[in-house]
Amino acid sequence: MLSSMHPHDGPLTRLRRGHEQSVLELLRKYGPLSRAELGTRSGLSRTTLYDIVAGLVTSRAVVVGTPYIEARKRGRPMEKLSLNPAAGEAVGIDFARRAVHVAAVNLAHEVVGSASEGHAADLSWPERVDIAVQLLDSLTTGARGESAAGGSGRAQAVHLGALRAIGVGVVGPTTDPGSESAHAQGIDGLPDLLRKRFGVPVLLDNNTRLAALAEAVWGAAADSSDVLYLRLSHGVGGGLVVGGALHRGRHGLSGEFGHITVDPAGERCECGGTGCLETLASLDAVLRRYRAAGGRADSPARFLAAATAADPTALEVLARVGGEVGGVLAAICHAVGPGVIVVGGELAQAGDALLEPVERALRQHLMPLARHHVDVRRATLGEAGSALGGIALVLHETPLLTHYPQPVSEENA
Structure with missing residues (x-):
């Protein structure tokens, strides 16, 4: 899109192109920004920035708009610059x-x-x-x-x-x-x-x-640079944001929290281990535990419905699962020190019936100094997360991916 703006490739052209790329990258990372915000983040002079922005608007790489919330304020509404949605x-x-x-x-x-x-x-x-x-x-x-x-x-x-x-x-x-x-x-x-x-x-x-990554960019943990995410679904896994960067681990093996041993004498896990958290807290495992305790649900959805209806057996199973999950989370917290724990996946739809036991066990197992420095939240992005x-x-739009x-x-x- 920008190449047509530069018929020559001299030093000044390359400098201008670098400024353009800097502005575009800021808009990719942070979304709509005012000219003042762009100036602060880019370090460009006001004259240079306005000239660069004018060229990007002319080329249709950037569009100018007025957010609705700004338009309702008194005085001249603040214009925001953003990448062209049609680009x-x-x-x-x-x-x-x-x-x-x-x-x-x-x-x-x-x-x-x-x-x-x-x-x-x-x-x-x-x-x-x-x-x-x-x-x-x-x-x-x-x-x-x-x-x-x-x-x-x-x-x-x-x-x-x-x-x-x-x-x-x-x-x-x-x-x-x-x-x-x-x-x-x-x-x-x-x-x-x-x-x-x-x-x-x-x-x-x-x-x-x-x-x-999504919960840390757009969801429940967008305000934290150190996040522990746990998904309780048909499998159990997680992810870590450490020091403002998503952590992948060598060979992509970070976040396999479902394969932390909880009960050494427990069931065999598909990973080859025994008594992993996934054998206790996955949807299928929770449903088996519920039925073994006398519950009659034949699907995870019906189990969740029973929990919503305050079925005592379902609540008892969730209390045990929450205690086991909280113990595992405490151990991980001692290793990485997150400020926010986000719990997602279908089992999180049980709400407080699960999250309250998780938080109780977490506080119980955390060392006293850390107990009041971790915030447990339910994921907000649902199935689209x-x-x-x-x-x-794809967009590489967030500093969380800077060193990824x-x-x-x-x-x-």
């Missing part, structure tokens, strides 16, 4: 264990729409990709979608012709697609499959870590 869009796809979730965001940081569809756990990758394509097709008409917080609503139309890239979340560690680990997971051909369907770069990462995290990965290793992409697929 491109980014799509995130979350391939969860038993569902596909998609979300789309334009370059002005506006969520265009999101949608989800469940499927059998053993569905093939081509069939899962077909579901993703159908969901995105549904967003192109604006006929189907969900808000970022998971509520239903009519989405804006997604213009796939403006697509820049796709950020994709998958279950489990994400290493090089040609590795034995990737082959065992069955994802070694996924990036290439998606690239052929959409014709754009594909960035692949662990879906729970992407959910942590991981897909939104994939979008953040390059994720798997089409170039090394």
